[in-house]
């Protein structure tokens with residue numbers, strides 16, 4: 432028995448065209464400066480993300496398309512769209528840059544997609560604390576560049592740093608570059624406040640403190656429209672990219688386990704086994720790996736440079752390439768890590784997919800157990816993270832696709848061997864996370880989206896509630 436969600440079957444794929452036309456006419460009249468489009472190609476384009484890494488999600492989400500797209504550039508326009516959707520009872524799905532992997536911004540019930548990339552101003556950077564307030568559609572790279580002018584930086588960023596928005600990262604992402612120092616986005620202390628527009632006939636503009644903001648963090652835009660976020664930042668460091676080759680996997684794994692416990696300041700650590708490394712597009716100047724060479728990718732502070740290469744050599748590795756992240760041209764090393772590894776691998780092998788695991792400690796028995804059972808059908812790349820204050824190894828193994836039953840068998844094997852799974856082949860917030868309904872997320876939806884119009888079908892806890900305006 433597989434566990435993959437088929438919840439889309441419960442939702443009508445579209446709204447009556449006359450209702451959409453009336454909503455659009457109302458918005459064109461009240462906000463002539465708001466850019467709207469009902470062009471089918473534009474609606475289809477802005478209803479897609481990167482869920483095609485999952486052969487389970489592709490058929491599930493096929494044909495689910497917006498009927499109208501609105502491009503907001505101001506909070507006032509966001510309120511206008513939210514109010515119009517509430518008055519006409521039309522589903523509303525929010526979109527940052529559309530780089531999510533679980534179909535988070537695919538509108539399951541048609542209606543309106545509200546694109547927020549035009550809402551992108553940095554509002555305030557507190558010089559003493561480094562606390563930043565920024566509009567939700569700001570691209571992470573643009574934000575980081577503005578922070579750098581004051582010696583500050585984002586603590587966490589997905590490997591899609593150059594293309595993703597801060598609002599989309601908060602609502603749909605979890606961590607990535609920086610997670611080995613700073614943990615994950617939902618860890619207390621990252622998100623300090625939110626500005627939120629509610630979906631009601633007369634939408635409210637709310638300023639939420641850190642506690643009230645928490646239920647909207649990683650809720651796939653199901654329980655409020657984020658118009659601005661307030662986040663903690665960290666000191667900017669001129670990260671050095673290092674690529675290290677290992678002939679023996681055991682030594683490479685031991686180095687990856689030991690490095691987070693040293694005093695070297697690292698912002699990312701990714702370990703790829705040889706077949707994966709062989710298929711990566713290495714940055715200009717970095718030699719391709721030799722036969723059977725495993726590779727460790729590091730972002731290290733400049734003060735590591737005199738000692739770290741010797742440490743690595745003593746642990747069986749040899750430095751193949753090093754370049755400053757700020758100064759090197761072409762592909763940054765960060766775009767070989769996290770789900771970018773999957774992206775590049777699938778460029779060669781489109782019939783492969785992936786999983787997301789937190790490995791048990793020690794990691795080797797689980798990795799060896801899975802290798803014995805799955806052989807070359809499962810290939811490893813590991814990422815260092817801090818989980819609940821402990822240094823751990825997460826991984827996004829690559830998997831040859833052989834159907835849902837085999838995928839379920841692998842998931843069962845991973846769990847049996849002690850790994851914790853974050854399933855990327857499901858569409859709800861809960862199924863992709865801890866598997867349980869978060870009552871605070873559901874309560875926030877009741878408070879800020881009482882008619883259940885935001886991103887229908889993505890919050891499993893909402894339809895489970897009877898008699899409160901939720902769809903059943």
Ligand code: FAD
Pocket residue numbers: 480481524525526527528529530531532535536547567568588589590591594595596597598599600601602603604605606607608650651652653655656657658769770771774886
């Ligand atoms: P979108 O995909 O547009 O939206 C994501 C979710 O947020 C949707 O549910 C949407 O409705 C909601 N949303 C968007 N804006 C708002 C708003 N203003 N208010 C409320 N809800 C909103 N993720 C990681 O966490 N770490 C990684 O390292 C990582 N690497 C990736 C690598 C590749 C190659 C790819 C394709 C994806 C990767 N991702 C990763 C997933 C994704 O890129 C990130 O989560 C990214 O931050 C999403 O931002 P976005 O602007 O594209 O959001």
